[in-house]
Amino acid sequence: MSDVAALKEQHRLSEQLHGVLHRLGDSQQPRLAWAELLEAAAQEFAPDFAEVWEVGEHGLRPMGATGTLPGGAARPPVEWPQAQQAAYLLGLCRTPEQLGGERTDRVLWPLCLDGAPLGLLHLQFAQERFVSAAQQRFLDKLTLYGAATLGHLLARQRERAVFAEMQQSEERSRRLLQESPVPILSGTLGGGLTGANDAALRLLGYGREEFVRRVPDWNSLLAPGQMDTAREAFGQALRTGRSDPVEKELLTSGGERIPVEAFLVRDGEGEAGGLVGYLRDLRSERTFRRLWTSRASSLQSQVDQGQSALARQAEELRQKNLELEARTRVLEGFAELTRHLTLHTDPYRLIGRAQEFTRSLLPQTFALYYEPEDGLWRVRSQVGDTGSPALQEVLDTGLPYHSSAYLLVPWQTRRPYYTDEYTLETDPALSDHLTPQELPIQTVATLPVLVHGEVRGVFALGLNVAQSWTRVDRVIVESVVHNLGLALERAEQAQALQQRTRELERSNAELEQFAFVASHDLQEPLRSVSSFAQLLALRYGDNGDPRVARYVSYITEGTERMRLLIDDLLTFSRIGSRPRPFVAVRLATQAEQVSRDLVGRVEDQGGSLTIGALPQVQGDPAQLRLVLAHLLDNALKFRSPQRPPQVEVSARRLGQWVQVTVQDNGIGIDERHYEQVFTIFQRLHSREQYAGNGIGLPLVRKIVERHGGQVSLDSVPGQGTRVVFTLRAATDDPSGDD
Numbered sequence: 001m002s003d004v005a006a007l008k009e010q011h012r013l014s015e016q017l018h019g020v021l022h023r024l025g026d027s028q029q030p031r032l033a034w035a036e037l038l039e040a041a042a043q044e045f046a047p048d049f050a051e052v053w054e055v056g057e058h059g060l061r062p063m064g065a066t067g068t069l070p071g072g073a074a075r076p077p078v079e080w081p082q083a084q085q086a087a088y089l090l091g092l093c094r095t096p097e098q099l100g101g102e103r104t105d106r107v108l109w110p111l112c113l114d115g116a117p118l119g120l121l122h123l124q125f126a127q128e129r130f131v132s133a134a135q136q137r138f139l140d141k142l143t144l145y146g147a148a149t150l151g152h153l154l155a156r157q158r159e160r161a162v163f164a165e166m167q168q169s170e171e172r173s174r175r176l177l178q179e180s181p182v183p184i185l186s187g188t189l190g191g192g193l194t195g196a197n198d199a200a201l202r203l204l205g206y207g208r209e210e211f212v213r214r215v216p217d218w219n220s221l222l223a224p225g226q227m228d229t230a231r232e233a234f235g236q237a238l239r240t241g242r243s244d245p246v247e248k249e250l251l252t253s254g255g256e257r258i259p260v261e262a263f264l265v266r267d268g269e270g271e272a273g274g275l276v277g278y279l280r281d282l283r284s285e286r287t288f289r290r291l292w293t294s295r296a297s298s299l300q301s302q303v304d305q306g307q308s309a310l311a312r313q314a315e316e317l318r319q320k321n322l323e324l325e326a327r328t329r330v331l332e333g334f335a336e337l338t339r340h341l342t343l344h345t346d347p348y349r350l351i352g353r354a355q356e357f358t359r360s361l362l363p364q365t366f367a368l369y370y371e372p373e374d375g376l377w378r379v380r381s382q383v384g385d386t387g388s389p390a391l392q393e394v395l396d397t398g399l400p401y402h403s404s405a406y407l408l409v410p411w412q413t414r415r416p417y418y419t420d421e422y423t424l425e426t427d428p429a430l431s432d433h434l435t436p437q438e439l440p441i442q443t444v445a446t447l448p449v450l451v452h453g454e455v456r457g458v459f460a461l462g463l464n465v466a467q468s469w470t471r472v473d474r475v476i477v478e479s480v481v482h483n484l485g486l487a488l489e490r491a492e493q494a495q496a497l498q499q500r501t502r503e504l505e506r507s508n509a510e511l512e513q514f515a516f517v518a519s520h521d522l523q524e525p526l527r528s529v530s531s532f533a534q535l536l537a538l539r540y541g542d543n544g545d546p547r548v549a550r551y552v553s554y555i556t557e558g559t560e561r562m563r564l565l566i567d568d569l570l571t572f573s574r575i576g577s578r579p580r581p582f583v584a585v586r587l588a589t590q591a592e593q594v595s596r597d598l599v600g601r602v603e604d605q606g607g608s609l610t611i612g613a614l615p616q617v618q619g620d621p622a623q624l625r626l627v628l629a630h631l632l633d634n635a636l637k638f639r640s641p642q643r644p645p646q647v648e649v650s651a652r653r654l655g656q657w658v659q660v661t662v663q664d665n666g667i668g669i670d671e672r673h674y675e676q677v678f679t680i681f682q683r684l685h686s687r688e689q690y691a692g693n694g695i696g697l698p699l700v701r702k703i704v705e706r707h708g709g710q711v712s713l714d715s716v717p718g719q720g721t722r723v724v725f726t727l728r729a730a731t732d733d734p735s736g737d738d
Contacts, residue, residue, distance in 0.1 A: 004313055011306045013138040014299050016044065020142060021296065024149045030054070033153055034063040037111075037121065037146045042066055044138060045107070045131075047123040053078065054119045059085050063119070070126040076108060089117035103128040109139055111147040118147050118154070141295075148288050156280075163278055183260075183279035185221075186267070189238065192217045194274065203260075203281055205253040214253070218277075223249040223257045237264035237275055247282065259286055319471060347488050348381050351449075351459075354484045355383035361476050364463055368395070369449075371457040372411070375401050377429075380457065387464045390438040394430060404429035407458045410448040414455060416478060417446045420468045440464040445474075447481045451488045459484065530556060580620050582707070584730040587614040587660070590625040591649055594632055601636050607645035614651045616730035617658050623703045624727070628662075630696035631723055635664035640718070657709070658729045661722060668717040678711075700725070 020040040027033040034052050042050045051065035059082040069075070077088055093112035107123040121143060162182050183200035187193040196204070196211055206215070215221055222230055226248050233243040243264040249257045259282040267274045348369075355367035366384025370377045376398030386392050402408065406427060409417045422444045424431050430439060443463035448455045459481050469477075533555040591611045602609050609632070617624070632647060639645040643665065651660045669677060677697050700723075701711045709726035 004310065004317075007306045007310055007313075009132065009134045011303055011310075013044070013134050014303050014306075016040070017138055017141055018296065018299060021145050021292065024145060025292075027149060027153065030150055030153045030157060031063065033146065033150050034119070037142065038064045038066060040142055041121055041123060041139070044135065045123050045129075047107075048126045049073070049122075049124040051122050052119060053122070055086075055089065055117050058082060060120065067124075069124060073106070073124045076120055076122050086117070089120065090115075092120075093117050103130050105129070107131070107139070109143055111143045111150065113147045113151040118150050145292065145295075148292075152285060152288065159280060183281070185218075185277040185279065187218065187275050187277070189266075189273060189275060191219065191234065193221075200279060203252075203258070203279065204250065205256075210253065221250045223251050233262070233264050234275070237266050241266045250279075258283060347491055350487055350491055351381045351484065352383060354459075354480060354487070355381060358461065358477065358480050359384055361480075362461070362473065364465060364467070365461045368460040368462070369457055370399075370407055370460060372401055373398075377401060377404055377407050377458075386462065387440045388434075388438050390434055391430070391441075394433045399429040406444055406446050407460070410446045410458055411455055414448050414450065416448075416474070416481075418469045418474065419444050421466075422462075442466045443469070445469060445477055447477060449481055449488070450485045451492070456485070456488065580622075582618045582620060584616050585619050585621045585624055587617050587624065587628075587651065587658075587727075590621065591628050594625060594628045597629070598632055598636060602645070602647075605636065605639060605645055607636070607639070607647070610646075610648045612648070612650035614649070614660070615653060615658050617727040618730050619707045619727055620703075623706070627700050627703050627725070630700050631662045634696055635662060635666060635721075638664075638666045638721075640665065640667050640720075653729060654726075656729055657726045659724060659726050661724050663720065663722045665720040668719055668721055669713065669715040670717050671715070674713060674715075677713075697723075 020036065023036050024033055027036060034054065038050060038052045041047075047067060049065070049067040049069040052063045053060040053076060054063045059080075060076065060078045062078075077085055080088065089110055092108065092110040093115055105125045105128045107121070109121040109123075110117050111119040111121065159182055162180060180197055181199055182197075183203045184197045185193055185200055186195045193215055196206070196208075201208060201211060204211070204215075204221070218230060218234075219227060229246055230248060233246050236243040245261050245263040247259060247261050249259055252258060261280040261282055262277050265276045265278070267276050351369050355369065358367055359365055366386055367382065368379050369381040371380050372378070377400075378398050379395050382395075386395070399407065404427065406417060406419070407429075409415075419426075420443055422441050424434065424436050424439050441462045442465060444460065446458050446460045449457045449459050459477075461477060533552050536552055588611070591614055595609055595611060598609065628649070632649075635647040636645055646665045648663045649660070650663070651658055653659075678701050697711075704711045704725045704727070707727055709728070711723065711725040713721060713723045715721035
């Protein structure tokens with residue numbers, strides 16, 4: 001979760017907790033408080049089943065539930081013996097679960113007050129869910145304040161039960177007076193005090209005899225300023241038999257002021273009757289109120305801080321979005337500017353287009369591009385009017401190299417230089433030539449243009465109006481200049497690549513022409529050698545020397561191999577030197593023609609040649625027939641001696657391309673020699689084993705690559721070879737894609 005999302009969740013939970021605490025504070029009965037806790041937990045966590053349990057005299061007892069318990073889910077240990085339940089709940093109070101950042105399908109959370117368990121909150125989910133750290137803090141505070149509220153309500157409930165019981169029977173009240181945990185004072189109708197139970201003595205810090213001696217009446221116990229409201233309570237008790245509860249401050253034996261809640265009950269009738277005062281120590285409650293107020297204030301402070309942080313982050317995000325949008329506009333613009341980079345590699349033309357693009361984003365500017373030359377800053381490209389003919393004349397003449405800080409600083413520091421208040425006094429390069437009226441410029445930005453890590457020049461922008469460079473403006477300008485440097489690098493690379501391509505094309509053309517001429521001119525000497533060898537055989541063949549016939553045979557075989565080699569070389573050179581336009585070629589027709597030429601060899605070897613469905617392609621018919629002829633010839637030539645050859649030609653359509661496969665079951669090729677077999681005149685076997693000059697696969701690769709395709713092979717020694725090549729599909733071929 002991001003920081004913003006976490007703050008928002010914390011704010012939401014704080015607001016929710018604030019409302020729950022108010023409703024808990026308004027609860028007058030424990031049953032209502034339990035219901036409020038259950039509703040708050042169910043609302044936040046949305047469990048499939050939720051329930052609350054109160055620790056009673058005989059163990060856990062249910063106080064409310066909502067939802068349906070999922071099948072297989074376990075209930076809290078309500079069936080355990082009371083002692084085991086108490087130990088289990090005490091353990092939860094001492095070591096609560098840590099759920100923040102974890103996934104769980106069950107939450108058992110205790111309500112503890114002063115380390116003692118008051119109850120248990122059970123949430124059950126059908127599926128595991130993620131509980132965030134903020135939700136665990138919410139659960140901690142909800143159960144903490146819930147326990148405090150319940151403790152207070154339960155205490156009041158117990159105290160009121162004692163008071164009600166005391167009112168039911170005067171005899172029972174007197175008997176339980178001394179043992180009552182509620183502080184009780186008894187007195188006369190005139191305000192005198194006649195007794196106090198042990199709880200009252202402990203509350204006030206008196207021994208019984210000391211109390212009788214030092215505290216004759218209520219006035220002796222009341223703190224200064226408390227008597228007026230006490231008289232009202234006395235009068236109400238005398239009139240109605242009992243007073244409303246009233247908060248007062250009493251003095252202990254040591255003079256400490258302690259807050260209490262008291263209500264008076266008239267005991268007996270007539271003048272012989274008296275008043276009984278029931279007290280409740282408010283110190284813990286007020287401590288709780290102070291704690292609650294402090295926590296509420298702290299929560300409100302956290303909410304306020306969170307809102308302030310959110311506002312700052314929102315503004316920062318807005319600013320970053322503006323910067324990202326600016327960078328995106330620059331990148332999109334430069335993508336369009338450099339679309340035809342290979343056609344336009346003039347650097348100053350590219351700089352001019354970058355200046356025009358910058359002015360389209362910052363319309364009020366004019367753009368200049370400087371380069372140092374012979375001690376002066378020369379303007380190499382300008383877009384936009386400076387607004388001053390005199391200034392333009394000075395710029396066209398050139399600025400002194402060392403006098404213009406606005407150009408020298410970015411040149412030397414390699415950092416952008418911005419000024420929001422440009423004046424003539426700050427630029428010595430212009431102050432000697434212009435008056436303030438001739439210089440309308442008020443805002444300037446100059447940035448170094450880096451090409452291959454070196455400063456090539458300075459990109460300058462001027463404004464004739466007073467305006468500060470905003471963060472977005474700076475992002476735009478710096479992004480433009482950065483991308484301009486990259487574009488200049490690519491332009492240089494494209495220019496170098498074009499030059500290299502032209503050199504390679506010229507070299508290839510010369511090599512192809514040389515191979516063609518050389519192979520053609522070598523034919524004549526071979527014919528002469530072959531003719532004279534035949535004459536020697538005729539003249540000296542009958543002299544009885546067998547060596548003559550053998551030597552003539554060597555010469556004839558050698559010249560024949562040389563002739564075939566020259567023919568292959570001539571064919572190889574003609575692939576690129578005499579190109580013909582591509583047409584739609586029926587590949588199936590070419591394959592059938594080649595297979596007819598090879599049918600005798602296939603039958604002699606007892607093999608098979610299968611031609612599958614072949615679509616139309618774009619290409620040179622003669623060259624494509626040559627490709628199939630060499631591949632099928634190799635498949636039959638390099639057959640395995642253990643089995644008859646089986647050759648299969650197939651194809652499939654792949655979008656705009658056709659993939660052709662020639663598969664055989666021959667001797668195969670080791671992976672180490674894959675590249676070697678595509679090198680001209682490279683052979684893996686001797687001529688005695690397999691005939692040929694090692695030009696077949698190189699010729700196949702050259703033809704396929706001339707057609708824009710690729711050739712690859714896959715082979716397993718001893719099992720066979722598969723050669724795959726691609727050709728562009730004919731545009732009028734109706735066959736669909738695979």
